[in-house]
Amino acid sequence: MDTQTHTSPALTPDVIDRFIEAAGPGGALVGGRDDLEKYLVEWRGLYRGETPLVLRPGSVEAVSAIVKIAAETGTPLVPQGGNTGLVGGQIPDASGGQVIVSLERMNKVRAVDALNNAMVVDAGCTLQSIQDAASEIDRLFPLSLASEGSCQVGGVISTNAGGTAVLRYGSMRDLVLGLEAVLPNGEIWNGLTSLRKDNTGYDLMRLLAGAEGTLGIITGAVLKLYPAPKATETAFVAVRDPQAAVELLARLQDVSGGLVATFEIIKRSGFELVLRHFEDAADPFSDPHQWYVLVELTAGTDGWLRGVLEQGLGGAMEAGLVLDAVLAESETQRQALWALRENMSEAQKLEGASIKHDVSVPVSRVPDFLDQATRDVEAAMPGIRPVPFGHIGDGNIHFNLSQPVEMDPQAFIGQWQAMNDIVHGVVARLNGSISAEHGIGTLKREEITRYKSDVALGAMRAIKQALDPKGIMNPGKLV
């Protein structure tokens, strides 16, 4: 590590000392002296970077001081939250010339306001701690992710993370009322308003949200809260095909007035992997079916929601969309149904190598997408096992491909780009997105130039250049 300290012309020992001072007491970890490993390696081990310095400022003023030094010296900064991102956006490059700014020490819930349905939080709060703080005042913070115990709010905002509740509540960009951030010139932007309506100019908040740290460092946020649901009804439903699933969603939204909180599609192939690898998993139906949906409705009062769900499912059964359905009769049964969906990734891992896609298409085109993508990858590689699942209500399918049973895992992984090309080609034909919720980072930075219009990319670059003319904010990511 020490040998790389000086590969960046900007990062002299003097500059490092200035950064350390700006970060304040206990605010810096130095390579050689401290163990920086956990900041340098992405959790799956797919991305690894180098840095001589991890800064852990404890206040927005300290972040501002750090960014001002970076702007003056031209030192690239890499903002990092809980280091749970899937596209490498939070990892520095290999040069050793980029400095990590971790927000982990800014982890206070600053204020909660039940009447305004809002809370003000530091960027370093974990998502779980936010959910808990909301729950304490009988409110819901709806965003939920597998990594919620460790991912941090600043990262969740910067990546515009999604999850299983987007259908009902939107993704993170929709759940922010205000932001505090340090812009690339070191200025502190206090946009911590908690207003439902504020029509005074460009939407800087939603511009920084999803910018993956390339336009500034988010240090705090005002988040929207919702009434905590008091009633939940969950069903595991066998549907005729994906088209029937889409039509079932429309029916359930119609009869419930939009109370569908979860609507996840599962194919028999993935379902069987779960049954094979998890001994607690049981097929709720006596007959095998090709497609399933996990559906959940939530509401504020109890006593009528089950009737609404039964009415919707009954009508869909008469229409031939639904072949069979089970409704959870208890929280234990509910969790068992959810496990069928949640253990999908783990089950797939136990089947060998897999190639993953995080894509979206218009909800009404999901059936076409599943048809065409399945046909195309099977034509390209006989024996490949598509295991599509995901948030059909958002048009967001995790189109994952398990290797052919007899194939060498490394040889299969070698086909990653070829499979990407096939699947992303189908997505492009259906006016979809090649990154529905994981972002761009370094993983898709080249790929995106093939699928996003030059006009949009040009506008993005112009904005980046305008706000960060020195290119110090997370260079090499997104734009």
Added chain:
Amino acid sequence: MDTQTHTSPALTPDVIDRFIEAAGPGGALVGGRDDLEKYLVEWRGLYRGETPLVLRPGSVEAVSAIVKIAAETGTPLVPQGGNTGLVGGQIPDASGGQVIVSLERMNKVRAVDALNNAMVVDAGCTLQSIQDAASEIDRLFPLSLASEGSCQVGGVISTNAGGTAVLRYGSMRDLVLGLEAVLPNGEIWNGLTSLRKDNTGYDLMRLLAGAEGTLGIITGAVLKLYPAPKATETAFVAVRDPQAAVELLARLQDVSGGLVATFEIIKRSGFELVLRHFEDAADPFSDPHQWYVLVELTAGTDGWLRGVLEQGLGGAMEAGLVLDAVLAESETQRQALWALRENMSEAQKLEGASIKHDVSVPVSRVPDFLDQATRDVEAAMPGIRPVPFGHIGDGNIHFNLSQPVEMDPQAFIGQWQAMNDIVHGVVARLNGSISAEHGIGTLKREEITRYKSDVALGAMRAIKQALDPKGIMNPGKLV
């Protein structure tokens, strides 16, 4: 008019001819030959501009050709929708050197997709026509405004318009899934995606939405649709005070799980004006009360919503928040209750001059705002009659002031800025916004520099400069 044709060095007869050709057959109205009055005067007569030329392109390609000529010649363009804006953003300046681009001929609903809950529309469609098209496929397009018969989608997006359903569905910026726009260099940005999730870079869509035409001309949009509500319950409620109103809202959101679609506060003073000037208006209560709320819940199925509303109101009555309440028993009764709120502006007009404010504060601070603003304006001008009403659920109060009974109307209007200063000062102390839903335009362009941070304004100007370096897009507005 003709004498002003040449005040802009750019706008030579040759350039005018090029614009006319670019707009296509029937796409140009020329001063002297055609009557341009309706494009030049804001509907209340508060703003008036001059232009030699109104362009009415019929396609995005024609808009692009127009903008390219403007960029080449440095001609300022003023995009215009239905000319219903309240802050002058759609009116050219008095120089005669700015060209109006009206989107009114682009007025087709391009596609509707019930299963994807989305529709693709031209920017020149009226809001009413959008609502109707949604209704035809049993869907709701929720944004609703007084001007919906004439305002156009492009303007509604560019001004991020609000209305009475923001509490439940968000403002226009939240209701857009995709945009098509011509950027200031004349390039066509096709961002007409209808994806619920697309995490591929900066949110250009929400940057252009609310930019008041300063970053480009919106030519088309993909709009979100919702299930059409099948049940509506409406109540007119006498509450103890504004604090009780805010607490009632929280209770109703809690018991209903967020089904409150309307929550409008009305003060006795305004209510009495309606009773005085509208002979059909009747006080639903035998006793006078100081504060009222019009509340409406909507849902997808019938039969249980009334019970939810009654449960919420009953609890609030026991807690002393609600003093009395009437529930609409028929659509006729519902409309009578709504008229008490909707006739407020008209009743106020009949009482002489009024000074208006479109402000917002956090919902929980609305009681403080009403207290302080009322006290401060009454101290400054004895006899002034505050008539506050509006969307308390969004923290958006139309804090309107009727003149003292004996005062000269012009003398009262002469105090507009002094009253603005007082009310906006209270708003600023409560971290509110001086333009909750009407925008900035020319009306608040100076005012905003006193209330918005230099950092935010600096970032806005940098973005404007980056995307519109020649300053041709609606100059003199917003930034």
